[in-house]
Amino acid sequence: MTSMDLRPDSPAAAGRTDTAPAGATPAGATPAGPVARHTFETRAVHAGRDDLAALGVHAVPIDLSTTYPLPDLPAAALALDAYAEGELPDGSAIYGRLTNPTVRRFEQALAELEGCADAVAFATGMAAVTACLLAAAARGRRHVVAVRPLYGTTDHLLSGGLLGNEVTWVEPDGVARALRPDTGLVMVETPANPTLAELDPAELAAQAGEIPLLVDNTFATPVLQRPATSGARLVLHSATKFLGGHGDVLGGVVACDADWAKSLRQIRFATGALLHPLAGYLLLRGLATLPIRVARASATAAALAARLAAHPAVARVHYPSIGGALVAFEPTGDPMRLVGALRLITPAVSLGGVDTLIQHPASLTHRVIDDAARAEGDIGPRLLRLSIGLEHEADLWADLSAALDRTNDSA
Numbered sequence: 095m096t097s098m099d100l101r102p103d104s105p106a107a108a109g110r111t112d113t114a115p116a117g118a119t120p121a122g123a124t125p126a127g128p129v130a131r132h133t134f135e136t137r138a139v140h141a142g143r144d145d146l147a148a149l150g151v152h153a154v155p156i157d158l159s160t161t162y163p164l165p166d167l168p169a170a171a172l173a174l175d176a177y178a179e180g181e182l183p184d185g186s187a188i189y190g191r192l193t194n195p196t197v198r199r200f201e202q203a204l205a206e207l208e209g210c211a212d213a214v215a216f217a218t219g220m221a222a223v224t225a226c227l228l229a230a231a232a233r234g235r236r237h238v239v240a241v242r243p244l245y246g247t248t249d250h251l252l253s254g255g256l257l258g259n260e261v262t263w264v265e266p267d268g269v270a271r272a273l274r275p276d277t278g279l280v281m282v283e284t285p286a287n288p289t290l291a292e293l294d295p296a297e298l299a300a301q302a303g304e305i306p307l308l309v310d311n312t313f314a315t316p317v318l319q320r321p322a323t324s325g326a327r328l329v330l331h332s333a334t335k336f337l338g339g340h341g342d343v344l345g346g347v348v349a350c351d352a353d354w355a356k357s358l359r360q361i362r363f364a365t366g367a368l369l370h371p372l373a374g375y376l377l378l379r380g381l382a383t384l385p386i387r388v389a390r391a392s393a394t395a396a397a398l399a400a401r402l403a404a405h406p407a408v409a410r411v412h413y414p415s416i417g418g419a420l421v422a423f424e425p426t427g428d429p430m431r432l433v434g435a436l437r438l439i440t441p442a443v444s445l446g447g448v449d450t451l452i453q454h455p456a457s458l459t460h461r462v463i464d465d466a467a468r469a470e471g472d473i474g475p476r477l478l479r480l481s482i483g484l485e486h487e488a489d490l491w492a493d494l495s496a497a498l499d500r501t502n503d504s505a
């Protein structure tokens with residue numbers, strides 16, 4: 095483990111206020127920069143906005159320009175060379191596919207919250223995953239070592255070979271043995287989608303050694319876990335989920351060091367899966383409430399996980415030791431009937447929003463992967479995944495328990 099700072103006023107401690115169940119592991123070291131002076135919650139509000147007062151505005155400006163005036167053509171020509179290399183030269187943004195000031199605010203804010211030097215935003219989480227795989231391949235390394243379960247489409251992208259990658263699936267303790275000279279990435283999720291299985295990023299980083307470890311941090315968010323402080327080179331988010339937080343924006347982002355940010359921007363420049371400026375605006379706005387949303391949803395989720403575990407119509411409950419808004423469980427009765435009996439909770443894929451959603455991974459998010467992969471990931475036919483929102487715990491439990499009682503085969 096890297097060092098950590100859990101003084102009452104430290105970012106690591108602040109990030110965990112009210113969210114960490116007893117016995118939880120610490121979130122990680124104090125990131126450098128302004129975060130070191132202010133708590134995580136405070137930086138979540140101010141990150142990416144520190145210059146607004148000097149600009150004379152209060153809300154973040156949205157720049158929708160697709161192109162920019164170029165009065166100094168020779169300077170623009172040189173700048174274009176730099177953009178093509180993945181750099182961010184001073185001066186004109188030149189063209190909307192190269193960079194965008196509103197999106198850049200979101201990138202810098204997320205980088206700060208993850209304790210990373212930089213971040214690169216994409217149109218979706220899958221575009222971010224794709225860019226990481228392409229960047230590794232561009233370095234001549236197409237082999238990936240990965241641990242199941244992963245988000246269904248990530249598993250599908252890897253195992254289907256759609257980008258020409260070769261993947262070796264391993265148990266968490268088998269990462270080091272699977273590394274080859276052409277291994278470009280070690281890819282994991284923790285807590286994983288959909289079983290909430292947990293891995294230790296520091297232990298995996300030690301096994302990966304020189305090979306970059308990519309941790310999909312979508313489920314934990316930087317509120318609960320900052321994998322870069324444990325040695326992950328790449329920290330990926332489907333920003334569609336908790337970062338946006340309201341179910342109304344698609345996005346992806348990778349927080350990383352300066353070298354990888356350059357590679358990822360180079361790929362983004364050439365492949366074009368950019369985040370839209372309006373999405374960048376919404377995601378930056380989402381970050382401001384991320385700590386309180388995750389804290390409240392986690393508290394409700396932990397309480398509901400305990401109540402589910404005590405219910406006779408529930409065979410198995412999965413809830414991460416680090417907390418979080420996701421609960422997975424297996425009813426003793428038919429999961430489809432149970433979902434159909436809910437009135438408040440919405441049956442829908444996705445997660446991380448203000449309202450509670452439930453879905454059946456085997457038939458939805460993890461349908462694209464084959465039976466063997468589902469078995470390997472412990473994604474059973476009865477497994478349901480809940481994403482707890484900001485409704486009151488009592489209302490959610492009333493809905494869940496009524497549906498459980500109504501569909502309990504053993505009753």
Ligand SMILES: *Cc1c(COP(=O)(O)O)cnc(C)c1O
Pocket residue numbers: 218219220221245248283287310312313331332333334335344345346
């Ligand atoms: C949703 C999700 C993704 C994919 O993100 P999109 O924004 O839907 O492309 C990747 N990883 C995890 C863990 C996810 O939940």
